[in-house]
Amino acid sequence: MDDGDERGSSSGRTAPGDAVRVVTLDRPDRRNALTPDGLDALEAAVTGTERPVVYLRGAGPAFCAGADLDVVAGLDREGAEAFAxxxxxxxxxxxxxxxVVVAGVDGPARGGGVELAxxxxxxxxxxxxxxxxxGVKLGLFGAWGGTVRLPRVVGEGEALDLAxxxxxxDAEEALRMGLVSRVTDDPRAVADELAANDPVTLRTVKKRMRDDSPRAVQERREVEVFGDLVERHADAIADERDS
Structure with a gap:
């Protein structure tokens, strides 16, 4: 897929005027395994944009192999904890x-690559x-939030089985268990689909879905931001009603 964006190591590929920032994990010779510097670059690329949608992908035939094992092999206990x-x-x-971050997984996602997705x-x-x-095959496990997010996404039973x-x-089994929401030949098109929606509403829905406050607090916030959006889009709502 040629999006015309600028390539960099774990950096953003940004097409002028595009609502999607493409962030490419760009170490194809290492299946896009991440070093500490690569993690820092990824964080900066994802958070350093005002575009409403970020599309995260891997360069070459893999999405991401996770942590670079050359780095892990050289760590002592303190270094291992810092890397985690x-x-x-x-x-x-x-x-x-x-x-809104869309992970487009093409090819293998392993360990930390799964956890970033x-x-x-x-x-x-x-x-x-x-x-x-x-990781279990090496006497390790997914420590980039794997034991936290995996059961939340696929359920405890599936998470324990995988870990x-x-x-x-494969992709079809990942779809069945809820690890991914779609299987398609063109994941980038999903990012474009989301980016066609109102950017303020995208941020609002994400924030509301990610809110882990007590239910009553969440519901009160939901009411308030719904009022904000109705006020913000009053003209568009009226036009749609009259069309």
């Missing part, structure tokens, strides 16, 4: 970004996408 915290911080930044608001796979949390077995699931 760094990955968690980036996943949290994706989840809390003002932009889990932090996105919408996960879309191509038919060639595969997913696995293989304890390390098995690989």
């Amino acid at each position: 915290e760094r990955g968690q911080r980036v996943a949290d930044a994706i989840e809390s970004a003002d932009s 889990l932090a996105a608001d919408v996960r879309v796979a191509t038919p060639d996408a595969t997913f696995a949390e293989p 304890l077995s390390g098995r690989t699931v």
